[in-house]
Structures are given as structure tokens and as C-alpha cells.
Amino acid sequence: MEKELVKELIAVAKEARQAAYAPYSDFAVGAAALTKQGSIYSGCNIENAAYGLSNCAERTAIFKAISEQEVEIEAVAVVGATAGPCIPCGACLQVMAEFRVGKLQVIMANLKGDVLIKELAELLTTPFAKEDLE
Numbered sequence: 758m759e760k761e762l763v764k765e766l767i768a769v770a771k772e773a774r775q776a777a778y779a780p781y782s783d784f785a786v787g788a789a790a791l792t793k794q795g796s797i798y799s800g801c802n803i804e805n806a807a808y809g810l811s812n813c814a815e816r817t818a819i820f821k822a823i824s825e826q827e828v829e830i831e832a833v834a835v836v837g838a839t840a841g842p843c844i845p846c847g848a849c850l851q852v853m854a855e856f857r858v859g860k861l862q863v864i865m866a867n868l869k870g871d872v873l874i875k876e877l878a879e880l881l882t883t884p885f886a887k888e889d890l891e
Contacts, residue, residue: 758862762791763834763872763874765797766791766832767834767866769789770788770789770814770834770836771868773799773800773814774814774837775801776801777801778802778803778804781804782804784838785802785837785838786813786814786815786836786837787800787801788817788835790818790819790822791831791832791834792829792830792831793831793858794827796822796825796827798822798825798827800814800815800816800817800821813848815835815845816849816852819853822856828856829857830857831862832861832862832863832864833849833853835866836866837867838868840867841867841871842866842871843865843866845865847881850877850884854881860876860878861877862876
């Protein structure tokens, strides 16, 4: 992936982080999803007093893309105020697997400028897939 595109996705994720609704954890996260069509959708984490109803930034960005009928995701960037690069949770990785195109790139960063890029398959080796339902 081009270095400039990685920088753009991280910048979009950082900006999205500013809109996070995180009154319970005070842990704001931003994300950016790049679609096969070249669109970028941002997302932030949204918490709820009933914790199970909260949504991560990565899923918010992906769901925004899906709601605009762009269902093929090529890359996702995630940014948080973490010691190292912000790592997506398992639920987010599973959602990425559902809508991935090829070797989806996961760009993990923090506010200090640390960046780690991995292919989705390195983070989620055995996703649950539609074939598993047959």
C-alpha cells in the first residue's frame, strides 16, 4: 500500500477519534475504512450504558461503507491513545473478514506516531465464514 494512502487513512482515523462517544471508558478510538471503489469512510467508537450495545470505531466505519452499498473493504486504519499501535478486537477482525477484498490491510497506529501494518489473515487466522453455515 502506498505510503501516502497509509498517512491519509491514519489522518482520517485520528480526526474521527475526536467524535468518539466514550463517557464510560474514556478511551476514544477512530477508524477509517478504504473500499475497493476508493472511498474512505470514518468511524469512532460509540459506548452505551449497557456495555454490550457499544460499537467499536472499526465496525462503525465499515458499517457506514456498507450502508452506502460499498461492501468490499481493502484496508482499515485504527488509531487510539495506546502505548503501542492500537490493535482491533476480535469482533472487529471478524467483521473485516466478512467484507474483505483480497489481503485486507489493517493499519494500526497511536497518537505518538507508532504504526504497524499487517494483513488481516495475520491477525485472524481462521475467521468464521458463510461456508461454515452450509
